[in-house]
Amino acid sequence: MNELMEINQGSWKLAASAMILKNGKLEAYSTSQIRKIMGAACSENFLEDILKIFRGYKPAPPQDQNPSQAQWQIRKKAQKNRDFGNLLVEIIKNQDFYFVQKLLRYTIWNIRIIENNKAELSKIELILDCEGVNDKQEILGLIKPIFGASKTQDYRR
Secondary structure, three states, rough: OOHHHHHHHHHHHHHOOOEEEEEOOOEEOHHHHHHHHHOOOOOOOOOHHHHHHHHHOOOOOOOOOOOHHHHHHHHHHHHHHHHHHHHHHHHHHOOHHHHHHHHHHHHHHHHHHHHHHOOOOOOOHHHHHHHHOOOHHHHHHHHHHHHHHHHOOOOOO
């Protein structure tokens, strides 16, 4: 597999693993966290810097919610951060910072694609087919439960 294909497939996995349901909408658990990671990828010790960012992540408490709902959301975002971080570290082991920068740029792009096509999973499937993504079923397996939940429940529950 060539590098660009590897980046594309990894970025789709990362994008799918970053998604949460919030107020009935799909979105990344923290776009600012992902951008911080992207910035850390430019350093000489990018893996160490990225790990520091993941380990230091503290989700802000949501406004206008009772304490139990707020705590649930904080735990959910913290878990997404751990999942995203573990997957990212797995993908970027033994890679240079150019690879990591491209991977994170594609990830942000793919997050937007998922957010913009939240009501139509078939569009995501078509995009994955058109891009020749080999791990399509794994990626869809990460996204499908969130799509289903978006139709039946709200993130705050």
